[in-house]
Amino acid sequence: MPTGVRIRDVREQLFDAAERVLLRDGPSGLTSRAVTTEAEVAKGVLHRHFADFDGFLAEFVLDRKDRMDAQAAVLRESAGTGTVVGNIADALDAVFRSVAVAIVPLVTFRDELRARLRTTWPAGVPVLTDATLMIEAYLAGERDLGRIAPDAEIDGLAPMLVGTGHLLYADRTGPSPEPETVRKAVASVLASVLR
Incomplete structure (x- = not known):
């Protein structure tokens, strides 16, 4: 994802990506890198919207x-x-x-x-x-x-x-x-x- 391009519904995009990774790779495969790669966004996008990865996971659950x-x-x-x-x-x-x-x-x-x-x-x-x-x-x-x-x-x-x-x-x-x-x-x- 190019820098400066606004992502619509980024939280939902990240949550959907987390679900796909979790279902495919299990909990040990669910990392911030795996989620952002699956969502096709820069890793920083997740951290701009959530304090940390466990905060992201809590909101996802x-x-x-x-x-x-x-x-x-x-x-x-x-x-x-x-x-x-x-x-x-x-x-x-x-x-x-x-x-x-x-x-x-x-x-x-x-x-x-x-x-x-x-x-x-x-x-x-x-x-x-x-x-x-x-x-x-x-x-x-x-x-x-x-x-x-x-x-x-x-x-x-x-x-x-x-x-x-x-x-x-x-x-x-x-x-x-x-x-x-x-x-x-x-x-x-x-x-x-x-x-």
């Missing part, structure tokens, strides 16, 4: 977490339609086929990133915590509609479902699980509360 809001709305609106198992299996697939599965080891890999996220995010890994809250809200809606038991402990079921999903999708180098495998796992977790 929170930006990707915020993208789950639309997905959460779709899941909440699906309450009462389709099947509970199918709706949750589809939601887990959408979460874990995204960059979410790669963000978990990134946050685990970088101590300074975890420390920075703790200042704005009190517990857990942002994308996994949001996925848990998304599923918890959906299950509450289904409970209100009578499609799951009124005494279902949704605050325990939601993290179990997200943990199960994470285990199914954790190997980012292998193929994603078959939809039927995800549905069977979800059905197993929910078996005692489905109506």
